[in-house]
Amino acid sequence: MTNEDIERVVLTEDEIQSKVAELGKRISEDYGDREPLLVGVLKGAFVLMADLSRRITVPVEFDFMAVASYGSSTRTSGVVRIIKDLDLEITDRHVVIVEDIVDSGLTLSYLMKNLRGRRPLSLEVCALMTKPEALRVPIDVRYHGFAIPPAFVVGYGLDWQQRYRNLPYVGTLKPHLYEGDGD
Ligand code: IMP
Numbered sequence: 001m002t003n004e005d006i007e008r009v010v011l012t013e014d015e016i017q018s019k020v021a022e023l024g025k026r027i028s029e030d031y032g033d034r035e036p037l038l039v040g041v042l043k044g045a046f047v048l049m050a051d052l053s054r055r056i057t058v059p060v061e062f063d064f065m066a067v068a069s070y071g072s073s074t075r076t077s078g079v080v081r082i083i084k085d086l087d088l089e090i091t092d093r094h095v096v097i098v099e100d101i102v103d104s105g106l107t108l109s110y111l112m113k114n115l116r117g118r119r120p121l122s123l124e125v126c127a128l129m130t131k132p133e134a135l136r137v138p139i140d141v142r143y144h145g146f147a148i149p150p151a152f153v154v155g156y157g158l159d160w161q162q163r164y165r166n167l168p169y170v171g172t173l174k175p176h177l178y179e180g181d182g183d
Contacts, residue, residue, distance in 0.1 A: 003164070006171040010153055011146060013168040016128070019145045020048065023126060024055025026143060027096065035059045036094045038126075039086065041111065042066040044100035047157035047165065048128050052098065063088045069107055080110040095120040096143070100157040101129040103150075105139040112139075128156070129170070152178065 002009060027036065035058070040049040042064050053062065066084035095115060102108055108125065115123055126143035134150040148170075154160050155167030160178055 002169075002171070003167060005164070005174055005177055006155075006167070007174045009169050009171045010148055010151075011129075011156070011170040016145075016156055016169065017051070019128070020051045021055045023143045023145065024052050024057075027052075027060075027126065028055075028057045031058055031060075031094060033058065034094050035061065036096050037061045037063060037088065037090060038096050038098050039090075039115070040064045040098045041100075041107075042084065043165070044157040044159070045098045048100055048126075049098050052126070061088070065111070067107060067111065080107055082114070090115060090118050090120045093120050094122045095124070097123070097125045099125065099127040101131070101153075102127045102139055102141060103131050103134050104136040106136060108139050109137045129153075 038049065038053070038060060040046060040062065043066065049062065053060070063086045064084065065082065065086055068081045068083050069079065097108070097111060097115070099108060112123060112125070124142040125139065127141045128145040129148050130141060130144060130146075131150045132147050151172050152160070153170050154164035154173055155170040157165050158170065159165045160173055164173070
């Protein structure tokens with residue numbers, strides 16, 4: 001049953017779960033015994049990280065970063081603030097950034113630049129969703145789930161004012177719920 005605030009389901013739970021299984025398999029095959037460090041971008045990636053981690057069959061470590069972007073809650077400004085940095089050193093490690101969604105790409109572009117400066121052996125991106133029509137900077141997403149239309153979505157880690165992250169599917173919100181947001 002769908003939450004009553006959801007207008008339309010964009011990705012079903014089944015679609016997401018089979019894609020996550022596929023991504024986990026690919027990561028396992030690609031890294032073998034090179035023990036990647038998966039870096040989840042909080043808060044949104046915590047759901048994907050939990051599911052993806054259990055589909056990876058090779059040794060792997062986890063860490064998290066929390067970032068906030070200045071701007072309204074439905075749009076990113078590109079100016080990113082690190083709220084929680086990594087606990088682990090990534091120098092000489094194989095790093096995979098795990099993101100729920102790439103919208104303009106500005107957050108990820110900033111993060112990649114920041115992490116590259118710490119000299120990892122490799123740096124790749126796993127993102128469940130991208131919004132190709134909203135992309136403003138080129139981002140190479142090696143482990144890609146779904147390309148979705150540029151509408152604002154919630155669920156599977158994604159929130160609207162901190163709610164709906166726990167929905168097992170991804171959907172658009174009924175417009176009356178977020179109309180009148182900031183800028
Ligand atoms: P970007 O910098 O524009 O790529 O935005 C990336 C971040 O904005 C994501 O990690 C999400 O936290 C948030 N975001 C982007 N699109 C959506 C959406 O449709 N719903 C909820 N959060 C979103």
